[in-house]
Amino acid sequence: LALMRVPRPALPRIVSSLEDVGCTVEPVPGIPVAAVLGDQQASLFGQTAFDPGEAKCTFGTGSFLLLNTGNELIRSSHGLITTVAHRIDGEPVVYALEGAVAFSGALVQWCCDNIGLIRTPAEVETLAQTVPDNGGCYLVPAFSGLFAPRWEARAQGLLVGLTSYADKGHLARAVLEAVAWQTREVVDAMNSDAEVPLASLAVDGGMTGNNLLMQHVSDVLGVPVVRPMMAETVALGAAYAAGLAVGFWPDKRVLRSNWHQAAEWRPAPERAEVERQYRRWCDAVELAVAWGRTAG
Template sequence: EIVPSIGRLGTGTGPLACVPISGILGDQQAALFGQGCHLAGEAKNTYGTGCFLLMNTGFEQVASTSGLLTTVACQVEGEPPTYALEGSVAMAGATVQWLRDQMGLIDEAAEVEALASTVDDNGDVYLVPAFSGLFAPRWRSDARGVIVGLTRFADRGHIARAALESTAFQVAEVLDAMRADSGVAFSELRVDGGMVANDLLMQFQADLLDVEVVRPVVAETTALGAAYAAGLAEGFWSDLDDIDANWREGRRWVPGMPSAERERLTARWGEAVERTLGWA
């Protein structure tokens, strides 16, 4: 039986007998709900081991022609479902783990920001972490990881910076695909997950997207979204506006990169990606 995401859906059993089951959401749909992205055109990105970017498309199922997935966002009992476009990036925080565990460049994941900050820019070094191929929007299982642009002057800081920037470049490709599919001109991207504590990455992301990036006070929005769903079903919150009133901005990054520099970096990233293809 197909049931809504939000409503009195059943009750528990065993020790949880009589406890109502009132909200069922996938993790990324829960994060979208927890970020208050209830209107068409609103989007969030979760930065974890990988990245998962969802954009609410309202009541319209947008069939992607740009390598994205069409998915259900949520459905409140008695109302029609809302839909979303979804794009996933395989390697984000996992790239930092690789720097730590396989390369030994850092001892703790949190050290990557300080190391990347020892250089002013990437020194024309690009790391494409296609360790298991490339996910959305390229979907190339034959891709493998590369580091390009090395000279004698490249150091650990350049590689750390290139690793962080690789996450932003991949997210930018997904967001560009969403723009193409939806025709939406994004005004902001709400972000959550462990990597949003990295201010260097978040500023570069805003610069690369030319879109403001916003981190909420509560960054663990997956659990928050599940709680909101159950609370809405049980009447703790009266409606979506009531839920939205709880959302609080923690920090906002405003893009400041000149368009010519943005275009140059994006073009160089594309050249680096081309060198990953056909290896497997």
């Protein structure tokens, strides 16, 4: 602080994620301020992923995965971010591994706005269901580089595997599969860092309404994917945290009992074809990275 000439009183006081830190003054006085959480940490809390090994993914504009690692601070060696999941006042810190994917819902929106493949985001699932597979097409949406776990800033978007056989349906399916393949890369990194394979994945966010995508996510991960009744888990997690801090709920067990499943997707038993396609996806990503590195 002295080196940067920053006076200590200029910095905020560090508090727990769940702690009664004061009350509002204006415009409505007297409301306790008792929860301080980032979006993804709040979502993890809203999914009641309280135990080590439990994970969630929010599929929105991007995809954001968090894996609870308990009280163990794991320094990632596979391109993930080590973060605080939450801390209840007076208890040890709960840590998490985090991985972010830049383009998920934004990729579908790009298909609407930039290339006119579909008119509305909801149409991508219908169009993708007109074909049985991707027809050999793979899309790497590195429109602003690649985020976790590769962190390749110079990578550029790439569409490979086109033949005269390919049509709009194959492109739509390649779009949805790109979201799932990127999720697989992050989960593989989490499995390697935590040394405990993921058993299931809780999901939320707008894209979880796309059943074809969620089924493909389950297939490529090889684990069940579950969506709760309450889709707005960020707001729910913040409410849970604040309520727990002020004693509205007595403990986490009560919060977990409020979690109810709305949908579940289970992986197809055949793994060989999934792994073959994943290798092809990884080949496409390497091409996108190489293309970006050689671009003028």
